[in-house]
Amino acid sequence: MAEFTMELNDEQKEVRDWLHGFAADVIRPAAAEWDEREETPWPVIQEAAKVGIYSLDFYAQQYFDPTGLGIPMAMEELFWGDAGIALSIVGTGLAAVGVLANGTEEQIGTWIPQMYGDANDVKVAAFCSSEPDAGSDVASMRTRAVYDEAKDEWVLNGTKTWATNGGIANVHVVVAVVDPELGSKGHASFIVPPGTPGLSQGQKFKKHGIRASHTAEVVLDNVRVPGSCLLGGKEKLDARLARAREKAKSGGERVKNAAMATFEASRPAVGAMAVGTARAAYEEALEYARTREQFGRPIIDNQGVAFQLADMRTSIDAARLLVWRASWMAVNGKQFTAAEGSMSKLFASETAKKVTAQAVQILGGNGYTREYPVERMHRDAAIYTIFEGTSEIQRLVIARTLAGVPIR
Numbered sequence: 001m002a003e004f005t006m007e008l009n010d011e012q013k014e015v016r017d018w019l020h021g022f023a024a025d026v027i028r029p030a031a032a033e034w035d036e037r038e039e040t041p042w043p044v045i046q047e048a049a050k051v052g053i054y055s056l057d058f059y060a061q062q063y064f065d066p067t068g069l070g071i072p073m074a075m076e077e078l079f080w081g082d083a084g085i086a087l088s089i090v091g092t093g094l095a096a097v098g099v100l101a102n103g104t105e106e107q108i109g110t111w112i113p114q115m116y117g118d119a120n121d122v123k124v125a126a127f128c129s130s131e132p133d134a135g136s137d138v139a140s141m142r143t144r145a146v147y148d149e150a151k152d153e154w155v156l157n158g159t160k161t162w163a164t165n166g167g168i169a170n171v172h173v174v175v176a177v178v179d180p181e182l183g184s185k186g187h188a189s190f191i192v193p194p195g196t197p198g199l200s201q202g203q204k205f206k207k208h209g210i211r212a213s214h215t216a217e218v219v220l221d222n223v224r225v226p227g228s229c230l231l232g233g234k235e236k237l238d239a240r241l242a243r244a245r246e247k248a249k250s251g252g253e254r255v256k257n258a259a260m261a262t263f264e265a266s267r268p269a270v271g272a273m274a275v276g277t278a279r280a281a282y283e284e285a286l287e288y289a290r291t292r293e294q295f296g297r298p299i300i301d302n303q304g305v306a307f308q309l310a311d312m313r314t315s316i317d318a319a320r321l322l323v324w325r326a327s328w329m330a331v332n333g334k335q336f337t338a339a340e341g342s343m344s345k346l347f348a349s350e351t352a353k354k355v356t357a358q359a360v361q362i363l364g365g366n367g368y369t370r371e372y373p374v375e376r377m378h379r380d381a382a383i384y385t386i387f388e389g390t391s392e393i394q395r396l397v398i399a400r401t402l403a404g405v406p407i408r
């Protein structure tokens with residue numbers, strides 16, 4: 001039995017090369033422009049839709065790759081092209097996953113196509129969980145969803161922040177509190193359909209990096225959505241709340257949180273984005289070090305430079321292996337007994353930050369200017385240690401998992 005292999009199969013290599021071609025020919029050349037414009041790169045999203053990269057089908061195909069490597073491979077290539085543009089392309093996928101994970105078949109069939117639109121009229125979607133006072137501490141969320149039984153409608157009130165595509169999305173997925181006594185177990189997710197009155201965009205953030213990706217506040221002022229917009233449906237929610245109340249009564253705080261398993265499975269995808277940015281910066285630095293001459297020889301002939309490149313490449317490869325391991329575990333239903341998903345996100349995101357800083361250093365003065373892409377990559381990389389759980393939160397999750405104490 002020699003089933004273990006570290007090699008991509010022919011089909012995976014074909015997809016990887018196709019994505020790399022798109023990243024090199026379409027995304028990378030557009031990167032500097034959209035970074036400066038700080039606007040959603042609609043024409044690039046449209047190109048991605050035309051070739052089939054911006055669609056649920058594409059993500060589903062990668063997601064169901066039985067090796068687990070489909071999604072990390074796709075993320076690495078697209079983010080190698082440019083992080084801001086790639087996030088504009090995959091941001092809708094994050095909202096779609098929220099519907100796929102919790103929605104009924106009917107909800108999936110109704111809403112996901114509206115999240116993407118079509119190649120002639122592309123749309124985006126937003127996933128709105130974070131709030132001004134509820135970032136890492138998701139349980140302190142305040143946005144309320146109250147059921148109006150007479151009309152079979154839910155009424156949403158609150159302010160969401162940091163929403164990727166917030167306010168410009170066709171479909172918003174909003175997480176809200178339905179039972180404040182139950183902490184994060186009293187939350188539920190809702191679809192806010194296109195054009196629903198009461199939903200508006202608040203402040204659009206001017207960011208340090210990934211500036212082509214739109215990030216904004218979303219204000220919910222008496223937003224009424226039909227009962228059918230509660231993801232999973234009312235019956236399922238009522239049963240889940242009843243179980244959570246029972247467990248709370250019987251000291252159920254120690255019961256394993258199902259949401260944590262979902263996070264462990266999705267975090268490697270963010271790690272793969274970080275690997276893409278780190279690899280892009282490393283390749284720029286390697287090429288520069290080979291061609292830039294000082295003191296009569298290429299700067300790579302200095303051990304001080306060459307060793308940095310050796311460390312950069314070693315960390316990137318190690319990060320990718322952690323990402324692949326966690327992705328393989330997720331698809332094969334392995335238990336994350338050491339929070340391997342968090343490990344991969346932690347290590348890959350810290351690697352991206354470090355490697356892009358080293359790349360700036362290797363390019364010297366040029367690395368510090370917008371004439372060269374490593375300056376942008378360095379700014380972009382800083383997001384990976386912040387969103388989808390900060391590095392500190394990843395360490396907390398890993399440490400608590402190792403210690404065998406519950407993760408809130």
Ligand SMILES: Cc1cc2nc3c(=O)[nH]c(=O)nc-3n(C[C@H](O)[C@H](O)[C@H](O)COP(=O)(O)OP(=O)(O)OC[C@H]3O[C@@H](n4cnc5c(N)ncnc54)[C@H](O)[C@@H]3O)c2cc1C
Nearest residue numbers: 127128129130135136162163164215386387388389390392
């Ligand atoms: C560009 C961008 C896009 C985003 N996209 C989305 C999106 O689409 N949807 C969405 O819902 N959210 C999104 N987010 C929000 C993101 O997930 C949060 O910013 C993140 O979870 C951190 O929350 P916070 O910013 O409130 O920081 P805080 O939670 O206030 O943390 C501040 C600092 O304190 C540290 N800290 C907090 N608690 C602890 C602890 N217990 N132990 C040790 N250290 C701790 C943190 O690690 C951090 O260093 C996005 C954010 C950004 C910047």
